[in-house]
Amino acid sequence: NAGVTQTPKFRILKIGQSMTLQCTQDMNHNYMYWYRQDPGMGLKLIYYSVGAGITDKGEVPNGYNVSRSTTEDFPLRLELAAPSQTSVYFCASSYISRTDTQYFGPGTRLTVL
């Protein structure tokens, strides 16, 4: 099993550009999450999904969108990138519930200039 994979690893965007961060898991987990981590800060939940076709907002959803058309994939869309979205983005998944052990992807480092 590859676990949770994310692409790209790094990306530089200009202000106002858009992009999609890809996340795939092969563990058949129902729950998937997107977090951002700023330097010296904890992980902040952006969006989560409890299964295919179901998504919900986390703590910091503004400026982002998600979709979950399959169990495996949970892409995060950034529209109109802003410097405040410069961060490391982690995708994670869990099997049983939102309070179950979460398994993380390697992250995407995004810089918006």
Place this chain on the structure above:
Amino acid sequence: RKEVEQDPGPFNVPEGATVAFNCTYSNSASQSFFWYRQDCRKEPKLLMSVYSSGNEDGRFTAQLNRASQYISLLIRDSKLSDSATYLCVVNTGTASKLTFGTGTRLQVTL
């Protein structure tokens, strides 16, 4: 009060030392507790879950104190490879979600 609070450190300890971190949480109804480890510029990885009776995994011991609302992580015989940031994770709130602490940085030196 923050939902999950940790001393950011850094804790600088020599190899072979014993070191302990605490983490306090604000929601007395919390049921799930974890310690994650995060190496520099890497993703968080589960170190161990924390059970009510306390649990041990090799050199690592985790304890839960519900009365005082904190969990602890004890590392014995520290290795250079233990250098990392240790994240305290607690389920909080009625939405039943996990909240990650900002982490405690450990640096083990020769």
